[in-house]
Amino acid sequence: MQLENAFTMDTSSIKYGTGVTREIGFDLEEFGCRRVMVVTDPGLTKSQPVGVTMEALRERGIDAVLYDRVQIEPTDRSFREAIDFAREGRFDGYVAVGGGSSMDTCKAANLYATWPADFLTYVNPPIGMGRPVPGPLKPMIAVPTTAGTGSETTGVAIFDFLEMGAKTGIASRALRPLRGIIDPENTRTMPRMVAACTGLDQLTHALESLTALPYHRRPAADHPRLRPAYQGANPISDVWAARAVEMIARRLVRAVEHPEDDEARGEVLLAATYAGIGFGNAGVHLAHGMSYPVSGLVRGYVPEGYPPGRPLVPHGMAVSLNAPAVFRFTGPADPERHLACARLMGCDTTGARREEAGEILAQALVAIMRRVGMPNGLAAVGFGPEDVDRLVEGTLPQHRVTKLSPRPVGAEELKQLFLESMRLW
């Protein structure tokens, strides 16, 4: 088997600064857009970030149409609804204001309105056909209002495929927004639990991209177009991910406990983008792969700070609940790297033995999770050992990420990892 010898570094243009959302009309004008679809979720319709965006667009004479029916943790059904709206609207540009759900929905709307096709055409195999996107999409600007998904820098859109109760997605460089507008003003009103979950999501993004299978150990692509966006750990993504780990570990607890601390919140928001650049090029692995069935199979758990009444394990929570067991498991694949991650999180690893590397990193993560109020493992969000087979079944099709695990995994290993994740402390 021939191994890969190339990697690329792709990212969106980023504009960072307090109040820069007000420049969005100018940005879209520059991209040549006259009629844009603004995508958000119903909880944000009357929010300041949406208000400022609409006003800034209209000020520049851009015809801005608001679509506010995004579902948090979107599904193929909610994607299709946005796609229909986009097709009918004949837009020449797109703006997403919100968290990952709004950004991902906006990417899908842009994709299928620009390159119409049956829904499963571009969806990741094995659920979809995974066909390459035929060409560029219309310009899209992402305005994140949570610090966590990093979706503003990636070409990935994730959704629940209802028929199978499984999370899957669409991944193509073509989906990447042209610009991300990172404005600390837009995250000021984030509920505490949302801040904690999204912050842990980005921390896990960075840790997973640092510990993913290195790009040169992946099989070579048959054609440059088939080289995946998730390429494995590589020297450029390492730089971004490492810095993200350091910034989040230092600032997350403060940003969660003191939402009025503009500096801490701004740094976490910026770190989310760094992590996005890192994992957008390297990929994530088992903690993400295992999180999809956790979110998909939720029964009764309703977290505070999220839409009331709807059972939900937020993405960042689902990811972090699995992560300690994952790093214990991946530690032996590259102990030095796991120790380096722990050091970036502020741990003193002097005298640490190589066999302890995974455990040390797991403990560093657990310490932060406890401080920001995460539940104590999968059991605390309603899962028990009787659910493990279904959780494993839901993880196995997530090839795109599980194959980036630095240690190969099968059903047996996953079973063990889920069992270990039931209780974290």
Ligand SMILES: [Fe+2]
């Ligand atoms: Fe994530």
